[in-house]
Amino acid sequence: MKEIESSNLFPDRLYLIYRVGRLAFSSGIFFLFLSLSSISKLPVAPSSLFILGIYVIVSVALLLFSKKPYTFEFLLDEAVIFTLVASNVLNYNFFSIFLIFPVFFSTIILGSISGTTSLIFGLFLHIIFFLQKHNEGIATGVQTVLNSTALIAMFVAGLKLERKLKSQAFYIKELEKEKERTEFYKRLYEISANMAHEIKNPLASIKGALELIKEGKQNERLLEIIFKETDRLDRIVKDFLHLSRPSSPIKTEIFLPEAFQEILQSLQHFGKNYKLDVEPIKFKTDARGFYSTIENIVRNAFQWADSKVEIHCHKNNHTLEIIVEDDGPGIPEEEREKIFEPFYSKNPNGSGLGLSIVNKFILENKGTVKVEKSKLGGARFVVRLPLSEEV
Structure with missing residues (x-):
């Protein structure tokens, strides 16, 4: 499923680029005018510098804390740009150059509804500016038409790209589904x-x-x-x-010291020395699945141990931690993932299903199992199961 999720990475990256661009734009203009004010008279009104400062803070906050894009932030960008133009901080001839970015990116990142909202708001700002400056001559009207046309063109381009990305994402998702089906049947045949x-x-x-x-x-x-x-x-x-077989929904109370003693009794014929360290813990789980899981891990340790097996079971916060280790030959690092696959076994007398059963039970119970090298020289199995059902 990771590949399917990767189809959403392109809009996510675009949003990150846009947030970085917003911060660079706002902070660049802010510090430029701040620098100019230190060597000469402030070239803009103090209120404009105040707006820029607030905008820089908002840009930083969005970059650091916003994981999900919202339409309001693109509208905010347009409003700030319009305010800067109206305050003569930015020239109107370049107004559309900056205003097209919120429209274009909102369309790609959030879709046609957000893009349409940004476009309408942008056109509205152009009309307001034209009504304020229409006395300055026909050039202002021509510039407004050109800017509005550019804004609409960028919206259309963003809309086409957004649809293309959606189509591409759907195609990738279908490919992944087909790959999953192929892998499923391949694994079934194996x-x-x-x-x-x-x-x-x-x-x-x-x-x-x-x-x-x-x-x-x-x-x-x-x-x-x-x-x-x-x-x-x-x-x-x-x-x-x-x-x-699926896990039983019926949860049974298990007293761990008794459970481990019972399992070890059935493995006495291996004739191996063992050390058992189990806290007196009770918890509820699928008893049959739990016994089978622990027995398979301990049996595996007894089969491969030269002479010694150590078993530890204790509570760690809200987790039950079970550690089984032996002094046998151990498991090579490149095989530590394979041992949980069905029928993978180096034991000629084994079915190759024991550790697959272990993995299935642990995954179904939202736990983890890890294989490491033991201080005894052999394998070290570390099982962690949530203790939310503790009694």
């Missing part, structure tokens, strides 16, 4: 192929053992292969169903 591969191997072992039994070569080793591979198939199917 998962299907991996699933077939994972199921094919134990089925081949079972089939081979049954063929030997059929030929009368029955022995305990063949039966052991059948039971072992059947158990492996069962684990793969259960993990896959767990991965595809």
